Amino acid sequence: MEWIAILMFVVTCVVLMLGYPVAFSLAGTALIFATIGVVTGTFDFTLLNALPSRLFGILTNQTLLAVPLFVFMGVMLEKSKIAEELLLSLTKAFGKLPAGMGIAVIIVGALMAASTGIVGATVVTMGLLSLPTMLKHGYNQSYATGVIASTGTLGQIIPPSIALVLLGDVLSSAYQQAQMSQGIFSPETVSVGDLFAAAIIPGLVLVGLYLIYSLMIGIFKPEWTPKQTQGSKLKLSELLTGLIPPLVLIILVLGSILLGYATPTEAAGIGAFGALVIALLKKKLSIATLKDVTINTTTITSMVFMILIGASIFSLVFRGFGGEELVHSMFENIPGGQFGAILIVMAVIFLLGFILDFIEITFVVVPLVAPALFMMGVDPIWLGIMIAINLQTSFLTPPFGFALFYLRGVAPKEVKTPAIYKGVIPFILMQVLLMVALAIWPEMATSLPKIIYS
Template identity: 80%
Template structure:
């Protein structure tokens, strides 16, 4: 019977590749297979009786309330032109440095990632704002598109990230499930704050690596990044006025979580309110803008929760056909033990990142494999950061990376797709080096959470 669960997973992947909506593909495929199982008496319908309680749990989950609030914060900052003003000021301030525009894009992209946490929105926004200026200044097409795509994916790992909020909630449930399977009844869980703390150092390391690459390009590949002939002077006051508001907002939101002053949901509410205050001071907050932001927030949030509902139905039916036991037996009999299982999971998640967004992978794949890995002794925080960086790398990898599709959509036809593919290769190498470093030294991700939360 276990082979049916594997067939169901393959059918879901096939239907998704045909372009059908993710949420309805997950739920529809699972229900069709459950009907088949009921008709052939190989599926216990009692499992589906747990669905109402699952859905009620989603509706009352306090952690997931942070999702619409963080989305609201990011969209409000985007509509208030905070990133546009910051990029203009940073470009004028750093333009005389080697690859100064690339450095400015990296710094602004990192701040945007911490502000929005949405990969697609950051890539598109940075592409529309910075690519025309870099092309006008004579920057190499591959370098310009590569740095924009790579910095756009930083929203996957730099907190406060929506991906980490969702991943933290799923890992917490998986960790509790793993403990119960071992007969351990403990209130200990994995919080979103743990993942935020664990992702902070790897995220900063990645930003530093990107900056070092831009400096290398500016010094040793000067023809790729010529200095602009005309640079507008920017006063210190203008630079600080564009830099301080988003920076203070990020520090307040992230700091309140890490210091234990506020929960992620409370901090997200503070961030949403702070974004409105920034927009108000910039005279960008009016009724049409507020309606637009609320509509975008509702759309994104609805998508997330519909996928979560579909994934809940899928996971129940998958377990009903013995899928969980199949995964457990595969991992136990895999050559290399825990290391072999980890490598397999990372490869599968990387490949699925070509056809699934982080939301689907978080809700569908992680709950299936994480409990088994936790039973094998894998650190939950380290695993969460590894998955996040792995997905970030997958989103950049040609030919199917999501970030490449987002950037291609806003890139002039004069820039070939091959230039975008070539430009992201150095950044993929840097991310793989970070993954290897995390595998060798897990303390990179676990030291800060242990220091803060014990």
Template identity: 65%
Template sequence: MEYLSLLMFLAVCLVLLLGYPVAYSLAGTALIFAGIGAFLGVFDTSYLQAVPSRLFGIVSNQTLIAVPLFVFMGIMLEKSRVAEDLLLAMEQVLGRLKSGLAISVVLVGMLLAASTGIVGATVVTMGLLSLPTMLKKGYSPSFACGAICATGTLGQIIPPSIALVLLGDVLSSAFQQAQLNMGIFSPRSVSVGDLFVGALVPGFLLVAMYLLYVLVFASRQIDPSLEQSDQAPISAGALFAALFPPLLLIFMVLGSILGGFATPTEAAGVGAAGALVLALINKKLNLQKLKDVMMSTTKVTSMVFLILIGASIFSLVFRGFGGEELIEELFASLPGGVFSAVLLVMVVIFLLGFILDFIEITFVVVPLVAPVLLAMGVDPIWLGIMIAVNLQTSFLTPPFGFALFYLRGVAPPEVKTSDIYRGVAPFIFIQLLLLACLAIWPNLVTWLPSLL
């Protein structure tokens, strides 16, 4: 019977590659296999009776309310041109330095990640605003594209990240499932706030590694014949007006979580309201723009919840076929124990990141493997951050990295796809180096949460 669970997983990957909608592919494939299994007498249909309670649990989940609120915050900041003001201000401050523009791209990408948390919006915005300027300044196309793609994906790991919100909810359920499988009940759990705190050190360490690479190599990537230095100075007031609003919003959102004053869901409400106020202050808010932001938020939120519903049905059928036992047997048979099990999961997630979005991987793969890994003694916060960094790496990896597609869609015609692929290679190496550091020194993730 277990082989049907593996066959079902392969079938859903094939259906997704054919281009069918993710939510319907997950639920439809699972129900078809459930029907086949029931006909053959190898599937207990009582598993499907848990679907209504699963759906009710999804729509009543307080943690997931943070998703539409953070999405609203990110889209509102994008529409209110906060990113554009930030980039222009940083460019004017650092533009006279040899590597100033590249440094400003990394710093603005970090601030956008901490304020919007949406990878696609950040890459597209940075590509439209900074790529033409970097090319005009004399930067090689490959270096400019690599820097923009890499910094655009920081939204995966730097809080408040939608990926961490979803991972926190899934890992919380997986932790409870692991305890249930072991016959243990403990009040300890893992929350979205824990992942936010655990991601701070790895996130800023990654930014520091990016900056070090840019400082060392950016000047070598500039063509002196194209380099321009006629950078107009910026006043202190203009710099303050560009930097203070997003920094204040980041402080309000993350500070309220880290200080214990608000849950991530409540902080998301603060962020959404703050983004609305910023748009109003910048005189970029009108009824039509508010309608567009709300429509975009509704579409993204509907997509997330539909995928979650489809993934819940898929995981139920997968468990009904004994897929969880199959994974346990596979991990137990690996010669390296926990290390080999985690390595295998990381490799599978990395490869699936070529063809699936982080939402599908979070809802489909993580619920299947996380309970087994947590039962083996893996720290849930460390596992969540490792998965997030891994997914961020897959966003950059050719030929299917999503960030590459986002930038290709807005890059000038003279920029070749091969330039984008060459440009991201050093940043992929940097992210893999960070993964290795987190694997060798797990305290980089667990130290800060243990203090709070």
């Protein structure tokens, strides 16, 4: 009955494209197919008895507890105007360099990505703060929108990232499942700390590529990036006040994880408390602000966990119809072996990134394909980083990239949509170049975790 599993996946995608809520689309479609399967005798209803234990496992998962804490940290930093102050300071510092404002946007975007880990929040924040200023100073529309949209997506790859937290949990379960299928019972898993360490070098390389591109634009296309000839001088105290708080917080959170002093969940607690302290020191903390941040955090966290519950029901029914065996046999018969299987998985994830958010792809698609890839010998840490960068590229690719929609929503009316599409193309090529480099030299992702945790 494997064809029913394929039909269920297709129907779910159609329902999602019709605009129905993701969590209820996944769970509802799966339960409808399970009911039809019970009536026709093609599905064993007793498989659903495992559902309560799965849901209880979600609620008691210590790793997933980091999600609301990291979300709280990111939203609180957004409300405390960290990005706004830092952007003003760095604009003054780099304003007279070629593409100085673009360089400032990249640096602030990278710090925001490491601080918040939320793509939508970073793109919207940077779009509201920097795009009008860049256009006012005569920056080319395509370059300005491209650099803002691309730096906003860095939240997918630069740790501590919510995407990597969720990927770490899902890949760990998939890795253990693949080992058990092969008769291997090992305590070894894929930890969130491994993914954080693995993402550092690719993340820094990507930021470096963005900076080099901006400098080249400033040198060879000076009319696109006029230098600032006027403006107040930068005070060192201004720069330090804007730069030190997010840097200290990132070092505390990421350093405590990588050095083994704290688990990701404990480090997320440190980050949430640190964000509160920063907001208090900047006199941005009030009852109204705290209420707003708490409501935002609860809304995002509820969405994540509802999708996870829906995805658990979907994957359980999918396996009940033999979908897991079908995926594994398909990968075994793909020409090119491991390389061919990875190429197809990356292409599917890239295309699904047009219609699904990273949360849905992480909870629905990754558990279906990852065990089969692990059984073929694919490194789980390397796969996690490749998926993260692939999704980042998908979110930036016209015409359906999520980052483009976020930026379009806050961009001034004079900025045309084709200009946004044209601006992101060089950054998409840089991300594809990074994925090719990771495919050729997987040590870019796998070496640092081995060094830190050896």
